[in-house]
Amino acid sequence: MIRSHYNVSRLLNTQMKTQVKNALNEIDGVKMVNVDLARSSIEVGYDESIDESTIKQCIENVGCKFE
Structure with missing residues:
Protein backbone atom coordinates (compact mmCIF):
# COMPACT_ATOMS: atom_id res chain seq x y z
CA MET A 1 0.00 0.00 0.00
CA ILE A 2 1.21 3.47 -0.91
CA ARG A 3 0.63 6.30 1.58
CA SER A 4 0.59 9.89 0.36
CA HIS A 5 0.25 13.06 2.41
CA TYR A 6 -1.15 16.29 0.96
CA ASN A 7 -1.26 19.81 2.40
CA VAL A 8 -4.29 21.63 1.05
CA SER A 9 -6.15 24.89 1.43
CA ARG A 10 -9.91 25.44 1.48
CA LEU A 11 -10.48 22.56 3.89
CA LYS A 21 -13.48 11.34 2.73
CA ASN A 22 -16.59 10.13 0.89
CA ALA A 23 -15.21 11.08 -2.52
CA LEU A 24 -11.88 9.35 -1.93
CA ILE A 50 -4.18 3.68 -8.68
CA ASP A 51 -2.51 6.65 -10.36
CA GLU A 52 -1.79 9.42 -7.87
CA SER A 53 -3.25 11.98 -10.29
CA THR A 54 -6.65 10.29 -9.82
CA ILE A 55 -6.48 10.99 -6.09
CA LYS A 56 -5.34 14.58 -6.59
CA GLN A 57 -8.09 15.24 -9.11
CA CYS A 58 -10.69 13.82 -6.71
CA ILE A 59 -9.48 16.13 -3.92
CA GLU A 60 -9.56 19.15 -6.23
CA ASN A 61 -13.06 18.27 -7.47
CA VAL A 62 -14.34 18.60 -3.89
CA GLY A 63 -12.93 22.15 -3.77
CA CYS A 64 -9.54 21.86 -2.08
CA LYS A 65 -6.37 23.38 -3.52
CA PHE A 66 -2.89 21.93 -3.16
CA GLU A 67 -0.30 24.12 -1.46
Missing part, protein backbone atom coordinates in the same frame (compact mmCIF):
# COMPACT_ATOMS: atom_id res chain seq x y z
CA LEU A 12 -12.79 24.70 5.96
CA ASN A 13 -15.20 22.62 8.06
CA THR A 14 -16.46 19.16 8.98
CA GLN A 15 -18.84 19.12 6.01
CA MET A 16 -15.88 19.57 3.64
CA LYS A 17 -13.95 16.89 5.57
CA THR A 18 -16.83 14.45 5.07
CA GLN A 19 -17.08 15.29 1.36
CA VAL A 20 -13.36 14.64 0.84
CA ASN A 25 -13.51 6.23 -0.49
CA GLU A 26 -15.48 5.85 -3.74
CA ILE A 27 -12.24 5.19 -5.64
CA ASP A 28 -11.60 1.45 -5.97
CA GLY A 29 -8.30 0.63 -4.26
CA VAL A 30 -8.32 3.42 -1.67
CA LYS A 31 -7.73 1.68 1.66
CA MET A 32 -7.62 4.54 4.15
CA VAL A 33 -8.31 8.26 4.34
CA ASN A 34 -7.34 10.59 7.21
CA VAL A 35 -8.37 14.23 7.03
CA ASP A 36 -6.93 16.66 9.58
CA LEU A 37 -8.86 19.95 9.64
CA ALA A 38 -6.47 21.64 12.08
CA ARG A 39 -3.46 21.04 9.82
CA SER A 40 -5.39 21.23 6.53
CA SER A 41 -3.90 17.91 5.48
CA ILE A 42 -5.11 14.72 3.90
CA GLU A 43 -3.41 11.32 4.10
CA VAL A 44 -4.46 8.60 1.69
CA GLY A 45 -3.47 4.94 1.60
CA TYR A 46 -4.07 3.20 -1.72
CA ASP A 47 -3.07 0.30 -3.96
CA GLU A 48 -0.29 0.58 -6.51
CA SER A 49 -2.89 0.14 -9.26
Whole structure:
Protein backbone atom coordinates (compact mmCIF):
# COMPACT_ATOMS: atom_id res chain seq x y z
CA MET A 1 0.00 0.00 0.00
CA ILE A 2 1.21 3.47 -0.91
CA ARG A 3 0.63 6.30 1.58
CA SER A 4 0.59 9.89 0.36
CA HIS A 5 0.25 13.06 2.41
CA TYR A 6 -1.15 16.29 0.96
CA ASN A 7 -1.26 19.81 2.40
CA VAL A 8 -4.29 21.63 1.05
CA SER A 9 -6.15 24.89 1.43
CA ARG A 10 -9.91 25.44 1.48
CA LEU A 11 -10.48 22.56 3.89
CA LEU A 12 -12.79 24.70 5.96
CA ASN A 13 -15.20 22.62 8.06
CA THR A 14 -16.46 19.16 8.98
CA GLN A 15 -18.84 19.12 6.01
CA MET A 16 -15.88 19.57 3.64
CA LYS A 17 -13.95 16.89 5.57
CA THR A 18 -16.83 14.45 5.07
CA GLN A 19 -17.08 15.29 1.36
CA VAL A 20 -13.36 14.64 0.84
CA LYS A 21 -13.48 11.34 2.73
CA ASN A 22 -16.59 10.13 0.89
CA ALA A 23 -15.21 11.08 -2.52
CA LEU A 24 -11.88 9.35 -1.93
CA ASN A 25 -13.51 6.23 -0.49
CA GLU A 26 -15.48 5.85 -3.74
CA ILE A 27 -12.24 5.19 -5.64
CA ASP A 28 -11.60 1.45 -5.97
CA GLY A 29 -8.30 0.63 -4.26
CA VAL A 30 -8.32 3.42 -1.67
CA LYS A 31 -7.73 1.68 1.66
CA MET A 32 -7.62 4.54 4.15
CA VAL A 33 -8.31 8.26 4.34
CA ASN A 34 -7.34 10.59 7.21
CA VAL A 35 -8.37 14.23 7.03
CA ASP A 36 -6.93 16.66 9.58
CA LEU A 37 -8.86 19.95 9.64
CA ALA A 38 -6.47 21.64 12.08
CA ARG A 39 -3.46 21.04 9.82
CA SER A 40 -5.39 21.23 6.53
CA SER A 41 -3.90 17.91 5.48
CA ILE A 42 -5.11 14.72 3.90
CA GLU A 43 -3.41 11.32 4.10
CA VAL A 44 -4.46 8.60 1.69
CA GLY A 45 -3.47 4.94 1.60
CA TYR A 46 -4.07 3.20 -1.72
CA ASP A 47 -3.07 0.30 -3.96
CA GLU A 48 -0.29 0.58 -6.51
CA SER A 49 -2.89 0.14 -9.26
CA ILE A 50 -4.18 3.68 -8.68
CA ASP A 51 -2.51 6.65 -10.36
CA GLU A 52 -1.79 9.42 -7.87
CA SER A 53 -3.25 11.98 -10.29
CA THR A 54 -6.65 10.29 -9.82
CA ILE A 55 -6.48 10.99 -6.09
CA LYS A 56 -5.34 14.58 -6.59
CA GLN A 57 -8.09 15.24 -9.11
CA CYS A 58 -10.69 13.82 -6.71
CA ILE A 59 -9.48 16.13 -3.92
CA GLU A 60 -9.56 19.15 -6.23
CA ASN A 61 -13.06 18.27 -7.47
CA VAL A 62 -14.34 18.60 -3.89
CA GLY A 63 -12.93 22.15 -3.77
CA CYS A 64 -9.54 21.86 -2.08
CA LYS A 65 -6.37 23.38 -3.52
CA PHE A 66 -2.89 21.93 -3.16
CA GLU A 67 -0.30 24.12 -1.46
